[in-house]
Amino acid sequence: MECPxxxxxxxxxxxxxxxxDEPLPSKPERPKRREQVGRMSPWTWAILIILGAIWIFGQCGAPRRLQPSPQEPPAVLVQPTR
Ligand SMILES: [Zn+2]
Structure with missing residues (x-):
């Protein structure tokens, strides 16, 4: 910091x-910045998570629709028949 x-x-x-030899103020502006960042971060994180989820779904959903994998067995065979 700079001496006032x-x-x-x-x-x-x-x-x-x-x-x-003047007394220096101890960390004057940092608490305010942290409060502002704390206010913004939840929304920022939520938006980032939502965008990331949409992007991941888009990445995963597109190839499955284009290429239905023949290796996966139908859901009927997966269920145990008694
Ligand atoms: Zn000084």
Whole structure:
């Protein structure tokens, strides 16, 4: 961070400026950014998941419709007959 008093760069974790010995504010803007990201992330993730699901379904559904696989047995034979 930069010292608010003299503008000198100080590595994170320092409480006093190495140049002017003024007390440095501890991580001023990060909590606000995290709140904004936290608000946006659920919707962003939901949209990404929905788009991903649609894309995956599109990738999986297209070849099956074009090529019905002859190797799969019909559903009737799968069920055990008693
Ligand atoms: Zn300073």
């Amino acid at each position: 008093n003299c503008g000198a760069y100080n590595p994170e974790g320092r409480t006093l400026c190495w140049k002017c």
